[in-house]
Amino acid sequence: MLDRLLALKEGDTFLVADPWGDLRGGADGLFDRDSRILSRLVLLVGHDRPSRLSSAVSDDNVFFTCHATNRPLPPMGGRSAPGGVIHVERRRFLWDRRLYERVRLTNHGVDPIVAPLSFEYGADFRDIFEVRGTRRERRGRTRPPVADGGRVQFGYEGLDTVERQTWLSFSEPPAALSTERADFRIRLSRGEQFDLFMEAGVEGGETPGRDRWRVAALQARLAMRAKRRRGATVRGAHSPRFNQWLDQSRADVALLTTDLPTGPYPYAGVPWFSTPFGRDGIITAWQMLWLDPSLARGVLTYLAARQADETSTFQDSAPGKIMHETRQGEMSALKEVPFGLYYGGVDTTCLFVALAGAYARRTGDLAFIRKIWPNLLAAAGWMTDHGDSNGDGLIDYARAEDTGLSNQGWKDSEDSIFHADGAYPKGPIALLEVQAYAYSAWRALADLSALLGEGSPAAWSDRAERLRALVEDRFWMEDRGFYAIAVDGEGAPCRVLGSNAGHLLFSGLPSAERAGRVTERLLSGRFRTGWGLRTLASRQPRFNPMSYHNGSVWPHDTALGVAGMAHYGERDAVALMLGELYASAAHFEMRLPELFCGFNRQTGEPPIPYPVACMPQAWAAGSVFLMLQASLGLSIDALARTIRIDRPCLPAGLDRLTVAGLAVGETRLDLIFQRVGSRVAVWPRHQGGPALQLDVAD
Known part of the structure; x- marks a missing residue:
């Protein structure tokens, strides 16, 4: 190091x-x-x-x-x-x-x-x-x-x-x-x-x-x-090393956040990605949403202002699509590369809508949602009119020109999507996790349209349910108890075991029975390294623990999968995985890198770094906060003025944790989580503003 x-x-x-x-x-x-x-x-x-x-x-x-x-x-x-x-x-x-x-x-x-x-x-x-x-x-x-x-x-x-x-x-x-x-x-x-x-x-x-x-x-x-003090803070009692991780992660999010005219925006990472990225900004904002909603508002405002209004094969843009990346350099200005304002991310538009729904629920800020409602409708229009290129009901992609990205999900390496025999699929490709984001987007639109009194909530809900049924039918592999990572342009599933399924859990799309089987597989030794979850299960074609996307560990990917498990009630495993990422951070000077190698943990040996990983990286830094939220079982519904805490857990070695300065509308309060025997109790400490309902399930 x-x-x-x-x-x-x-x-x-x-x-x-x-x-x-x-x-x-x-x-x-x-x-x-x-x-x-x-x-x-x-x-x-x-x-x-x-x-x-x-x-x-x-x-x-x-x-x-x-x-x-x-x-x-x-x-x-x-x-x-x-x-x-x-x-x-x-x-x-x-x-x-x-x-x-x-x-x-x-x-x-x-x-x-x-x-x-x-x-x-x-x-x-x-x-x-x-x-x-x-x-x-x-x-x-x-x-x-x-x-x-x-x-x-x-x-x-x-x-x-x-x-x-x-x-x-x-x-x-x-x-x-x-x-x-x-x-x-x-x-x-x-x-x-x-x-x-x-x-x-x-x-x-x-x-x-x-x-x-x-x-x-x-x-x-x-x-x-000033940037570090935005939103609520989290501290463990008598846990200096754990607090050091929290402090370093919060400092890294602050470092990468640039205050733009549209509000704060977390740039993706240093050195190669110190610029606004759509997908990275949205996921980082989502990780921090429960603590600091201002980040989500800044991201949504910026992306709405750069929403595509025309079709360009060079930029991979179409009306309503949300930006993937922007650059200010000479080569971008000359169009030697398409990244001056580039839209070649198939997932960002769905994530944009889904984040808007999560932001509205967390803050109750319907005035802002009404302001960007035309952008949300335009994004939905892209999903309907352009996102499904072959009419099979799935959001898919195929780059329009050779200058663009060949794979346009978060695993965007050229070799990251493949069939069980290692062959590359023919496009257009429908990624599993993108369907998860689209499902969340349709559900968000149903909720928002009901809240705003705009359009037909039932129509959006129907889209979500049709997509749910389609995913369960087209991606599920009963013989493997898992979901395929993609469906190719000929309708054939890519029967590969990838961490993409964890993102599906995060959306809440699978049935409880299937979610349980996916969770069991993700927690098995084929995915779990002892330091986090691999992007690809061992013994799969193209598996390589030293690769960028085919067997390495990405903290944000692990966090989304673990938060997905929590969605289905898993708590102990969530706390366990939080502890494993904490152990990883301890070997990286309390700063989780963009990714590291996916080798199994060996007694007395550290995780193996990936040579050119960005450090700091925004969604790696934000991972601890999403995993903490999942471990605590905490959700905030500002519209119902309710904080729900479902069977909270704390990682091993941490017996007391305080969330201080949590703001819900005009109300501010602290929450103290304390291990008491085999359970974790929670006490609120009201600071000011109208009373909230605290709904705790042990």
Whole structure:
């Protein structure tokens, strides 16, 4: 874990660097709006990188700090300095599209020292898809860098005619400055401390210095604090490690959440997915809904504003469809890739409608639902008119052009959907979990139309029930006691055991008997690793625990499946699985990655990381909160002014948990869950507002 990249993010700017804080031109860099505006930034003390002591990102995700010390230094007008006498502290943060960095040198030696300090730098202005490996036949024109006094300017005119600039500046004039390097000679008396400030951003700005650093640092920290304090909080009593997981997960959701004009939106993950994704944003908002409904409102508002109103094969769009992904970079603007505003996600439109229904039930905010009602109807229109391309009653997909995604569910790898013999299915493909989302969408529309007095609730309910019957008939494999992952364009089921069935449980579509059989299979050793649930059962064709989607463990996928089990009354297994994900988090410094390898848990050994997983990832961070809700059996119906708690459970080792500041309309209250013998009791503590009904089933 020591060699992994460490990330900071603020708005549409993010930075990934190695544990020294260096950028070396690989997958790292300072990115702004999908363009890498700084590709190299290496700190040298003498001729070498300093010897690193430790490095970390602060608990609130605002600051990166690296502690290091010098290696033996060459003579500089006197005796050479031995190694280990200069403490080098490198501290940085992002604010307002700008990197702020402070390098602090402290001389702990017995003699005065002249410390040679250098920065090497460069800006390649690569589009993020270039950094990820996409080749381009042509690029724009790189401007010759300009070094002047204490700053350097880099420039690039893209093929999209947009001028991009990076300014790098220092608080002290360097002894030597070029377009590639700045050299300083820092004189340090015994015990003396010296600070050098550096800034890099898209505008020149003022000269860096202590005051600018302090003001920007305070703004960055206050902004993050405000995001972390949205909604209710969850704390375990006498459980510092469990609370550390909760705190880190909440901080990661806050880090990835960008406050847009439409409201807060959780970007998917750093580094490759630091942008609004439809599916990821919806699921993250759903995971956090019981604690912080503002996230769901922000996601719904943003996606409604970008709902498709025309058909484009390049964008995979059709009227009423909800966005899958958006990008701001040069390649997207030039349509070298379709992701400037891309709709190639078959599930996002259904999830959009389903989240609206869940948000309405959680908040009672029917004024907002009425505002987006035309968008919900347009989404339903897409499901009816475009989502079912072959008229068999199932929502399906087939990419319209080769530039689009070949698989358009959440398992979007090229090899993630296949038949029992390993062969790829012919399109259009109807995914199991997409039918689950569509079922939830039709049910949501029935509820919302009744609440708003709009349309025919019975017609929406009828659609949901017809889809339920169709799924039970077309996807169920009686001989395997499980559901097929998909039905292909010829009507043949893909008879493969995948975690997709857990999403079906989450929707509440299966009968209780079939849900029980699916739960039993998901909790078997073929899916359950001891760290979470695999995306694909062992011994299936294409099973590979080191793959992206065919046998790895994705925390959000596990959480949805476990929450689905809870829907059918399962509690003990839910608490058990929560404990297993907690154990996984403990080995990843309390930050669950996007995914990790699906090998079985071995005594005394950690889970095996997936090499290029995003960390942090929004729906991985949100997983703990969805699983906690499922374990507590907690649901909120603001319209009925009721909180229901059904047979709550707590994971092993956690005997008391408090949900503080839970808001339901104008009412705020705390809920205390306490293990009492073999059961978990709950006590409300009213804080203010009209009384609520607390309905508890032991």
